[in-house]
Every structure is written in structure tokens, then in C-alpha cells.
Amino acid sequence: MKKKVIVIGGGAGGMTCAVQLRKMNKELDITLIEKGEYVSWAGCPTPYFIAGELPFKSVVHYQPDYFEKELNIKIEVNCKAERVDFDSKIVEILKNSQRESIYYDILVLSCGSTPIIPNIENLRDSTDGIFRLSNGEDAVKIKKFITEKEPVNAVVVGTGFIGIEMIESFRKLNMSVTAIEKADEILPFLSEKLKAPFIKKMEEKGVRIITGSGVKKVIYNSNNTVIAVVLDSGEEIKTDILLLSIGIKPNIELLNNSGFKFTDKNRVITDKYMRTYIEGVYAIGDMIYIKNSIKGIYENVALGDVADKQAIIAAANICGEKREYKGVNGSSATSFFEIKTAKTGITLKEAEQLGYKAKYINLKVFTKNPGFSDSKKAEIEVVYDEEDGVVLGAVMVGYESVAQFIDIFSIVIYKKIRIEEFIDFDFCYSPTNSTVWNPLLALYRKYMKAED
Ligand SMILES: Cc1cc2nc3c(=O)[nH]c(=O)nc-3n(C[C@H](O)[C@H](O)[C@H](O)COP(=O)(O)OP(=O)(O)OC[C@H]3O[C@@H](n4cnc5c(N)ncnc54)[C@H](O)[C@@H]3O)c2cc1C
Secondary structure: OOOEEEEEOOOHHHHHHHHHHHHHOOOOEEEEEOOOOOOOEOOOOHHHHHOOOOOHHHHEOOOHHHHHHHHOEEEEOOEEEEEEEOOOOEEEEEEOOEEEEEEOOEEEEOOOEEEOOOOOEOOOOOOEOEEOOOOHHHHHHHHHHHHHHOOOEEEEEOOOHHHHHHHHHHHHOOOEEEEEEOOOOOOOOOOHHHHHHHHHHHHHOOOEEEEOOOEEEEEEOOOOEEEEEEEOOOOEEEOOEEEEOOOEEEOOHHHHHOOOOOOEOOEOEOOOOOEOOOOOEEEOHHHOEEEEOOOOOEEOOOOHHHHHHHHHHHHHHHOOOOOOOOOEOOOEEEEEOOEEEEEEEOOHHHHHHOOOOEEEEEEEEEOOOOOOOOOOEEEEEEEEEOOOOEEEEEEEEEOOOHHHHHHHHHHHHHOOOEHHHHHHOOOOOOOOOOOOOOHHHHHHHHHOOOOO
16 A cells, blocks of 8 residues: 655645655655645745735745646645644544544644734734735735735834845835834844944835834724834834734644644754654654754754755655754845845854854955946954864855855854865856955955954
8 A cells, every 4th residue: 555645734844845755756645734725835935026026926836736737746725734643643634614534654744833923902813904924825915905005104023034024025115114123133143333234224225123112002993904003112103004023933733732742842853854753753844943053952943945955854764765954053144125144153142152262253345346336345254263263153244145155154164164274165256256355265364364
């Protein structure tokens, strides 16, 4: 009999895993269960879809029949996995108000995460103009609201990467935007120096940034439509659309219903093969905690590339290979209009907390020939261990190739390379692509005191 694999969740991790399983094994009986309307959707392009810059196809790549016809993967949409009986290997599903039980040999959990709902007075569940952005369906709802209601003022609560990208999206749609951040600063991984151009760009684009104050209360009109928010400071801000993006929490409701034994504080932790403690049950993506290879602690890292990689590794292991997932070292990137930032590894403060004798170098560099009229300097900060010169973290703010340079640092950190070794790297150079002294070599020179 064919081995039966059930994948729960049709987002980044679940869909990638199902497709990879099919590529690796034509004989498996694969069923994917998704509680929402779409599968193979991507969260990352949604701010640009809402702004009208990317088509719907960039958000929802394929319809279910594509996977059924082309890849022989059975897709169940609008179908919620409610409980798993791990002893009998049965998933209980709810579809069209009908309950059903499906048997599995192998179960892959990729249930994702949900935005945290802030504690705000008078926040109603279902109302016009209040949104969270977590998936393709949310993106479609936000876009429909904007098209139909033509909001003029927007408030974005939370200035993480999703908040920042949505502020840009709303500005591109000509809304007047207020960003509200309860913490005392935005982008806390950036030093004051690196943060300054980012904030300047936000102000240039007309964004009002309020830090150190949360939203206390929401005000509606008689049609149940949001019209204003009141801040902790007492200030009232008019708004026609309110986006709540204060962070996410892993989706573990299914596991709570199924008697899953969490190792620590409701955290799902797998081994390096993406296996949970239950035989035949794998877990990947936003719903799990993974090891940060520098900090040595488990963190919830909600990133699409991380989920995809874990999906490939889980699929390989299900198909009998022994592939290990090596964890993360904290790489991520975002942008606001033309200004970009990316980071990897740890900050100076984190390095000091971890007991490193840490130092940092700050460097302003061009990323292509400075003679071009559009050439602008980028700024990099690199944290290293003073004792051996091993790089611990890097962060960059600039206009071009920012994530690509930080990716090089990610490899440097992963391989525990010393700044002194940068001179051994052979980089590309042409005036449109780089500078003769690649930023890493410029950093080497500064480190070796060859340059101020
Ligand atoms: C606006 C936005 C921007 C982002 N930008 C980036 C970026 O630039 N770079 C980056 O790396 N990442 C980004 N991400 C994060 C990325 O989208 C997620 O990390 C990724 O989607 C996680 O994949 P996943 O499979 O773990 O979960 P998801 O993709 O969230 O998929 C989980 C799926 O499981 C379904 N599900 C949950 N419970 C059940 C159940 N009981 N039964 C059936 N189905 C269930 C859900 O409906 C969902 O479709 C962004 C996310 C958002 C929202």
C-alpha cells in the first residue's frame, strides 16, 4: 500500500514540503489540508500587491487544481484540521460543517503563525477598516477595502518589518500615515547612526512616527467603521484604516487540542531532521522554535525562506535521506521606498550580554563607482570578537545590494571567519557593480588600520 502523507497548512512551508515530497517520490499518497481559501500563497509580496505594484499571481502562485492535475497532490481547502490522534495516526478535519477522520503514516505540521491582537479598549472583532496582515486572504480584504472606501488617513500600529512595508504601501496609495510604536524606538537593531537615514526617509515621505505610546482606544462611527484611535498619551488621531501589526504568535491550537507535550513554555521544538518527539510527525516554519547558532538559544523565527528550507529538509528526511537543518544566525532584510536595511548575527549589545569582548567598526562605503550621478554611500556596522577578530554580526543601511552584502557576512559568521581573512576573498569588480575596494575589503583595511 502507498505510504500516506498528510501536510497541514498550505502556506510557504506546507506547500513547499508537499511539492518536494512529490518530486522525490512519485509513489507517496499526499494530501494537503488548508483551513483558508488559498494554497501556495506568499505573505512577503502582499504589501506590494496592496500597493498595486505586484499582481495577485505573486501572492497566490497556483490554484489547487494545478497541484492535483500536475503533481497528483490532493488539496483540501476551507478544511480545518481540528485534532490529531497521535496514537491512532488520525487527523480529524472539519470541511463544509462535516467532520471526517483521515489516516496518515507521516504527518507534516506547517500551521504558521497569527498576528498578536493588542490589548486595546473597544477593539471589535469584525468591523470595517481594522485589519491584520497575515496571509493572502487578508491582503485581498485590505485591497478590496481600499478600492471601495478610498481611505485618506491610515494608522499602522507596530513598526516591525510588516509595519514598515505597509506604511510604504499606504503612502504609495497617497494615504496620510501615522506609525505608532509602543517601544521607545523603531528598528531597534540599528544604531542611532544607521537609523538616522531610515527615519529621515520616512519623514521625507510624510510619515508621522510616534514612539513610546500605544493605542489605548478605538473610536467608530454609527456604521461600525473605525474613525479614530486614542493614544496612551491622550492624543486622538483620525483614521479610515487601522493596521495592527505588533508581532506574531505560533499557531499551536491544533496541538493544544491534541495533547501534544510541549518541551518548554508551549514551544514546539524539533530535532535537526525537523522531527517532533512523536514518531512520523514533523513540524516546520513559523509554528516552531529553532536554534540561533550564535546565541545558542531557541527562537521563533517567522521567515518564509526559513520555512521553505525546513520544508525541503523535512521532505528529504521523509524520503529516507539524512538532511540536517543547521539553524539560523539572524539574517533578515526590509526596505522603505529606496532605502534598504539588512542584518545578520548579533548586535554589539547582544554580544556584550553573551560575554564577548566585542568591538565594532562603522564604515561608510559606495557600492558602485562614486562618479555615477545616482551613487550614494551605504553604511555598515560590523561587530566582532576583539580576541580573535571573528565576525559576530553585521548590519547595513543603503540603497543598493544591501541584502547581498549582508548575505556574505552571514556566510562569514556561519564559517567563523576573521576580518583578517577578508583579504583572501576574490570579489567581482566593475564600475556599475561594485567599487575596486569591495565593502568587505574596505572593512579589512579599516580593521588593519590602513584607512581611517
Ligand atoms: C506581510 C508579510 C510580509 C512578509 N515578508 C517576509 C519577507 O520579506 N521575508 C521572509 O522571509 N518572510 C516574510 N514573511 C513571513 C513569511 O510569510 C512566513 O514566515 C511564512 O509564510 C511561514 O510559512 P509557514 O508555512 O510556517 O506558515 P504560513 O505560510 O503562515 O502557512 C500556514 C498555513 O497553515 C494554515 N493552517 C493553520 N492551522 C491550520 C489547521 N488547523 N488546519 C488547516 N490549515 C491550517 C493557515 O491557514 C496557513 O495557510 C512575511 C509575512 C507577512 C504576513
